[in-house]
Amino acid sequence: MSRLKRLFHQFGSPPWFYRFSGKLVPWLWVAFALLAAWGLxxxxxxxxxxxxxxxxxRIMYIHVPSAWMSWMVYAVMAGFGICALVWRVRVAEILMISSAPVGAAFTLVTLVSGSLWGRPTWGTYWVWDARLTSELVLLFLYLGVIGLYNAFDEPRKAARAASLLAIVGLVNLPIIHYSVNWxxxxxxxxxxxxxxxxxHPSMLWPLLIMAAATKFYYGACLLTRARNRLLEQDRGKRWAREALAEGGR
Amino acid sequence: MHPVRKRRLIGVIVIVVGVGIAAAITMWSLSQNMLYFITPSDVQAQELPPGRAFRLGGLVEDGSVSRADDGLQVTFTITDGAAMVPVRFDGILPDLFREGQGVITRGALGADGVFTATEVLAKHDENYMPPEVAEALREAGHPMGGTADEGDGSD
Structure with a gap:
């Protein structure tokens, strides 16, 4: 078995994933806090x-990184969705559904901050042009994935249905990105x-630092959410009881 | 790869490609309706009937802005380099409205060929720079959209 394949199987094992991500999460939060403070x-x-x-x-330093993240999180979520549908990896299912609220939050921040910027710059809070409308559709896709997941009682069936919706919604990403050119x-x-x-470089650097900060925020948020969901689903299992006895580490 | 997983993977690929093609066909057929605004050249080519509402976008022609002595009425010309349309507007203009700046207006053509706008929005371009850099670029003779210290010629 190749090393890559072994790593893939390790990630698929809930106790291993729980321990590994537990070590990573504090560093991700620290990296986010430092970068966000510097970037802001x-x-x-x-x-x-x-x-x-x-x-x-200055609204750009919030708006643009959030917009980038709203697209990236969706692509990652759909990627986990493919792993969940094809290989039926439970950790991938959990990472998929744990991405959705983070992505939805980034999309909402994008829409609200853009609206606040639009009022003084364009003269309006909202127009139904192709970019703004397709970004709003992205918010509805995230909400649809969350809603569909919660409509099922059985989490594994729920994850498969939600993954399918996430994959179908992938088509919106190139539409958002190229809407301003098409x-x-x-x-x-x-x-x-x-x-x-x-x-100008004096404005580009803070933007790129904020873009890096939001990536760490997503990583930290995603793993924290996924760990909680995993623990909740496996609360009857021995590894979860042991992890809880150790204080959730 | 296990045959069952292979079948599932093919299923996922078929869905992505199928939805992509369906979306592309929809976009293609709707492409005219997805335009947020049309340009003065489109107006000239299409011979739009007077009174029909649409959005007109382009650059405010340099030196074309003139304001009424009393009231808010302002007239200017929108150009896209190839054609131009005169515009009349009675209302408050956005802060970024300047000569040389991109704008999008909503309204209808009158019988006299003047576009009467009910709304004027300023379009922002993709350039971001500090005022000193913009000033230096302008002095070096680079063509740019309106600059901060350039008024609209009447106030």
Whole structure:
């Protein structure tokens, strides 16, 4: 058995996953806290105001990393969904459903912060253009995955149904991403691409630090949620009772 | 790979590809309706009937903004480089409204060929920079959308 395959099987074992992730979680929270503090300081205090938007440009340091995360979390969730459907790995099912509320929260932050930025910049809180509408559809997809999961009594059946919805919803991701290029929208096209960025370095750095911080937030949140769900599902099993006796570590 | 898992994996791939094709066909057929606004060139090409509401987007032509002496009425020209449409608007403009700036207006063409807007939104571009950098770029002669110190010519 190759090392990769063994690692895959190890991750599929609930007690191993529980112990391994328990060691990781505190470091993820620390990395998030440090990066977020640094990124927010650079973004809200050090970075200059924009030549056109003025101080409201600072909403970008929340809005853009949240938007990136809302797409990334969805892709990761659907990836776990594929593992859950094809290989029936229970840990993958749990990681899939534990991603959904985090992704939904990022999507909501994206929509609300974008709306608050739109009012002074565009002159409106909301328009039904392709970018804004497809991002709203993403929020409904997350809520649909959570709702569908909770509609079943049996968690394994629930995870398979929710995974299928998550996979079907994958089609929305390229639509959101390319909406600003395919159609005329009020939302501006991407500032950062493979061929560089049209954001001044003094503003780009805080943005990238915040982007890194949100990744650690997702990691920490996902593993914390998954561990709790795993413990709850396996509360009758010996490994879970032992873990609880050790204080949940 | 185990045959059962292989079958499931093929099933998942078929779903993703199938949904993707269905979505692509839908987007293709709806592509005209998904446009949030049309450009002055579209207006010229389509010969839209007067009174029909639509959204018109483009750049505010340099030197075209003029305000009424009394009241809020303002007139300007929207251009996309190839064609232009005169616009009349009676209301409060967004802060980012400037000559050379992208805007999206909602309204209808009058019989006189003037577009009467009921709403004007400023479109922001993808450039972010501090004011000093924008100033330096402008002095170096780089063409840019309106700059912070450039008024609309009348106030």
């Amino acid at each position: 300081y650079r973004g809200l205090v050090v970075a200059p105001a924009d030549y056109q938007q003025g101080e409201s440009v 159609w005329n929208t009020l939302h501006q096209p991407a500032s950062i691409g493979l061929d560089g960025s049209s954001i």
